[in-house]
Amino acid sequence: MPLTRIALRAGKPAEYKKALTQGIQRALVETCNVPKDDIFMLITEHAAENFVYDNQYLNVERSDDLVIVQITFNNTRTLDQKKALYKRMADELAASPGLRREDVFINLVEVLKENWSFGNGLAQYAL
Template sequence: MPLLYIDLIEGRTPSEVGALLDAVHESVVEAFGVPPRDRYQVVRTHPAHEIVALDTGLGISRSSHQVIVNVVSRRRTRAMKEKFYELLATNLAERCGLDPADLIVSITENGDEDWSFGYGRAQFLTGELP
């Protein structure tokens, strides 16, 4: 069950945001093998001056359409992560017209004891979730 925080520069329509969220979710499902109902996404919009994302010396030219995806998840393999990065860039380019140069992704891993989906219980630990 990944929890995704998606930071955007303000100005996208609700349908554009919806398409972006669908593309992100499908990438997670395919790359990480999570069930389609494991969908937890939080969108945060910002004025352009609140997002500063330079190129880290890679020569990447970014536009005002940047998308920053932060994934909080159980441990994933290197191959799964690489597949996710590639799928995400492809899906967002094809379905949302996002230039892959405008996509930044970060993954933070945690363990089963770090999740509660309600009722004050850690469902991975109680056996309610596999």
């Protein structure tokens, strides 16, 4: 069960943001065994002065189209799955909405299964 946060500069149309969520979800399903309908994503848009980044860190040439994707999920994925996710997500987002691979920044946050409650005040994965 991933929780995905997507941050980008304000001003992109709804279709662009929909393409982001769809591409990210496809990458998660295809590389990390996430069920197709297991989708929880939050998009935040930021004014230029509130979206601060290094446009050349580690020799990656980033533009103002940078999209930062942070995914929180269980600590059950292998290194190979994570690498496959990074590549697949960059490929998906390059195909649609046409994002440059250099502008796909991904951060994974791994948690224990008992750190989730999906409602009703229960820790469903810890039962």
